[in-house]
Amino acid sequence: MVNDTHMSLSATDDEVFVFEDDEDNTSQKIQLTSLEFKGQIQETSEAWKLMIVDDDAEVHQATKLALRSFTYQGKPLTFISAFSGIEAKKLIAEHSDTAFILLDVVMETNDAGLRVIQYIREELKNQIVRVILRTGQPGDAPEESVILNYDINDYKLKVELTRQKLVTTAIAALRSYRDLMTIQEQTTQLTKALHDLQQTQYNLVQKEKMSALGNLVTGIAHEINNPINFIAGNLKPAENYIQDLLRLIKLYQQTFPHPGGEIEQVISEIDLDYLQEDLPKLISSLKEGSDRIRGISASLRIFSRGDGDRKVPFNVHEGLDSTLLILKHRLKGNEHHPLIEIVKDYGNLPPIKCFPGQLNQVFMNILANAIDALEETHQERTFRQIKDNPNRITIQTRLSPDQHHVLIRIQDNGLGMSENVKQKLFDYLFTTKPVGKGTGLGLAISRQIIEEKHNGKLTVTSELGKGTELTINIPVENGE
Secondary structure (H helix, E strand, C coil): CHHHHHCCCCCCCCCEEEECCCCCCCCCCCCCHHHHHCCEEEECCEEECCCCCCCCCHHHHHHEEEEEEECCEEEEEEEEEECCCHHHHHHHHHCCCCCEEECCCCCCCHHHHHHHHHHHHHHHCCCCCEEEEEEHHHHCCHHHHHHHHHCCEEEEHHHHEEEEHHHHHHHHHHHHHEEEEHHHHHHHHEEEEEEHHHHHHHHHHHHHHHHHHHHHHHHHHHHHHHHHHHHHHHHHHHHHHHHHHHHHHHHHHHHHCCHHHHHHHHHHHHHHHHHHHHHHHHHHHHHHHHHHHHHHHHHHHHHHHCCCCCCEEHHHHHHHHHHHHHHHHHHHHCCCCCCCEEECCCCCCCCEEEHHHHHHHHHHHHHHHHHHHHHHHHCCCCCCHHCCCCEEEEEEEEEECCEEEEEEEEEEECCCCHHHHHEEEECCCCCCCCCCCCCHHHHHHHHHHHHHHHCCCCEEEEECCCCCCEEEECCCCCCC
């Protein structure tokens, strides 16, 4: 602590100067070295932080003495002392919540204080702290020039500061700091409110879109089902009729090996032997086609199923397969690149309790992003290079060792991502895609669905040049 008894200042005498001219350094002043004050902080838990930056120990002593009983809005001052520009930079970086600074100009260099101002405003980007420049050598820092060229809030000569003027300066600085902090807090709250509103709006729009899409797809699937069921239902009898006819023709050929010239000409024209061989294959192809259409219809219904208020049992593999079916057109190859390989490594999973529609949306977002990542590699490799090292998406599902969680890993062998991109991947409105292609909302919504709606986790592992893996960890028995 500082020995205040060496100073003879009246706490009520407005005409007594707190500081004398810096040139009058007589031996009658307090003889305290900077080492006794270095980094000295007298902290109170609820207090305004005042930083005193001056290479003269007596300036620190006098300022503390003048403001020792000062309070503003019921809060006292905490004093932070720095005795050089270098020390001031270190301390202000550590105490970013400093309310105001009483800053000397001439210290270890003639412009040390001015360099501190630049550091605070330009490097630390701290526009809140109030800076009062006070100097005993105005010739080295002319007021008009400093006010114009440096972002300070007041300029004082040490010789003109009485205790009352110092108190007035402190009140003005704290009032300004308080108002700026209030504005900053309100801005933060408004920004968060806007963000939440945008998120809610997007969620509502997505919910309506998914609901409309679900109704549309369900309707289409229903309309497809009726005729395809009719076709599939009649294929079996048609196959039996055809087999009967072919057997009858064979019997005719055995019974009447020489049916006559006209019949033999028709047999030759229609290539009866080929027809007998190919017609069963044709029926088999029709059956396979109708089964595929019925599978597509079922997948559409699975993918677009609506969610109620309660979680229901769901087959994860059905959800993944239905999503892959929806995205199949993007997996196919063309003249520019071969197809994207899908490797399924499915484990033995029980049904999990979840919101199936929302989980399918997560699968869609992750798989679509993986395809986007692989399409980026097409621009940097030739068809032959891609074929030699095929684009691949691997989907692995497993039960956790404790059997209580399902792990779903979706990995691509694309370009991967930097640490900076990885840190922002789940942020709202963050995207690395061109304008019009990405919204920056898909993965943010996916994380919200997994973590907030299903008490799970969605994490990313990625390294530049080594692809990306997203892992969904979701409880098997999800609480309501």
